[in-house]
Amino acid sequence: MIRLGVNVDHAATLRQARYRENPEAFNAEPAPIAFALDAECAGAAGITAHLRADRRHMQDSDLEKLRAQIRTRLNLEMGNTPEILNFALHLKPDAVCLVPENREEVTTEGGLDCAGQIDDLALSVHILKEAGVCVSLFIDPEETQVHAASAIGADFIELHTGAYANALPSSTQASEELQRLEASARLAFSLGLRVNAGHGLNYQNVLPICRLPHLEELNIGHSIVSRALSTGIKQAVKEMLALFPQ
Ligand code: PXP
Numbered sequence: 001m002i003r004l005g006v007n008v009d010h011a012a013t014l015r016q017a018r019y020r021e022n023p024e025a026f027n028a029e030p031a032p033i034a035f036a037l038d039a040e041c042a043g044a045a046g047i048t049a050h051l052r053a054d055r056r057h058m059q060d061s062d063l064e065k066l067r068a069q070i071r072t073r074l075n076l077e078m079g080n081t082p083e084i085l086n087f088a089l090h091l092k093p094d095a096v097c098l099v100p101e102n103r104e105e106v107t108t109e110g111g112l113d114c115a116g117q118i119d120d121l122a123l124s125v126h127i128l129k130e131a132g133v134c135v136s137l138f139i140d141p142e143e144t145q146v147h148a149a150s151a152i153g154a155d156f157i158e159l160h161t162g163a164y165a166n167a168l169p170s171s172t173q174a175s176e177e178l179q180r181l182e183a184s185a186r187l188a189f190s191l192g193l194r195v196n197a198g199h200g201l202n203y204q205n206v207l208p209i210c211r212l213p214h215l216e217e218l219n220i221g222h223s224i225v226s227r228a229l230s231t232g233i234k235q236a237v238k239e240m241l242a243l244f245p246q
Contacts, residue, residue, distance in 0.1 A: 002210055002244050003045035005075055005198075006237060007221025008066075011035040012049075012057035023059050032058065033065040035225075035233050040072050042237035046094070048219045050077035051084060052101060060087065067091055075219065077138070080117075080124050089131050096128050097136040097158050097196075097219075111140035111160040114148035122152045129153070136196060141177075141184035150191040157188050158196040158219065161209055165200025178208055189214040203227070203243060210244055218244075 011032040012023075019028040036047040047070050049058045066074055076093040078084045079101030088096055098121065100112050114121055114137055125135045136156035139145040140163070149157045164177035185195045197209055198219035209218065220240060227236040 001246060002215055003217040004043070004237070004241055004244065005046040005048045005073075005196075005217055005219040006036070006039040006044040006224055007048040007050070007077075007198075007219055008032045008035045008039070008225070009050050009057045009221055010225040012059070012062055016057055024061060032062050033069055035228075036066055036070050038233045039224075039237050040070060042234040043241045044072060044237055046073035046075050046217070048075040048077060048097070048221070050099070051087065053079060053081060053084065063087075063091055063093075067093065075136075080121060085124055085127065088128065088133065092131065093133060095134040095136060095156075097138050097156075098124065099138040109162075111138050111142075111145060113145075114139055114152055115144045118148055118152055125153050129155070138199075139184075141180040143184070143187060146184050146187045146191065146193070149188070150193055154193065156194045156196050156216075157184075158198055159184055159212075160199050161197050161201055162199040164209070165202070165205055169205065178212075181209070181212055185212045185214050203240065206240070206243055207245075 011030045015023055015028055015030055019025055047066055051058050051063055073094040075095040075097055076088055077097045077099050078088060080098050128135045134155045136158045137149045137154045138158045138160060139149055140160050159181055167174035167177055188195050194216055195214045196217040197215060201209060201220045202223035224236045224240055
């Protein structure tokens with residue numbers, strides 16, 4: 001069965017909207033850790049969080065709490081910078097997903113240009129793997145990127161599903177994006193890479209993605225947290241898991 005990793009960044013985004021100056025205040029809410037623990041209770045196989053260089057949502061202390069308290073797997077999304085790499089080595093998440101990070105973007109936009117920075121990425125991947133952290137590279141579904149991810153020595157790729165998610169449902173573009181995702185998943189598997197996917201997935205578009213070959217895990221945040229506003233996080237996670245094929 002495909003595993004669901006729930007991205008809890010948005011709980012921190014909401015807290016920061018009010019408590020940016022003091023996210024540790026006694027009355028600061030909501031707490032990402034509370035979301036994460038409830039998501040686990042509802043069946044999430046892991047918790048994902050992105051520590052950005054500008055700390056716009058998750059704070060170092062949020063990650064420390066997640067590391068100490070969750071009982072599933074902690075997946076840290078991060079840009080490949082020395083500061084965040086040091087943090088990851090100290091935190092020791094179960095997994096790291098390296099993502100591109102631009103200051104102006106609202107959320108991660110494109111995949112990593114692995115092909116354009118093989119040496120830099122290979123060094124960080126090596127350091128993380130030596131520390132016992134499983135490493136994934138967030139890439140667009142492109143042949144050159146998959147080959148580069150393999151050359152870099154990553155354990156996993158996480159296929160960027162944003163272009164598929166933004167295409168009109170059932171359109172030619174959506175089916176072309178699915179084909180690209182499928183071809184990349186097959187190529188990755190043939191090169192010994194394991195396959196995750198995520199970005200922009202929701203209750204309407206997730207099923208075709210679940211059918212991708214060799215898929216192990218989906219990381220979903222925005223849509224689950226949005227639904228949780230009306231249903232609560234446990235119900236939102238359960239409803240997403242109910243869509244995954246058994
Ligand atoms: N995977 C990666 C690598 C991401 O950067 C994000 C967004 O933080 C997600 C998955 C989750 O995307 P969404 O919030 O659109 O579900």
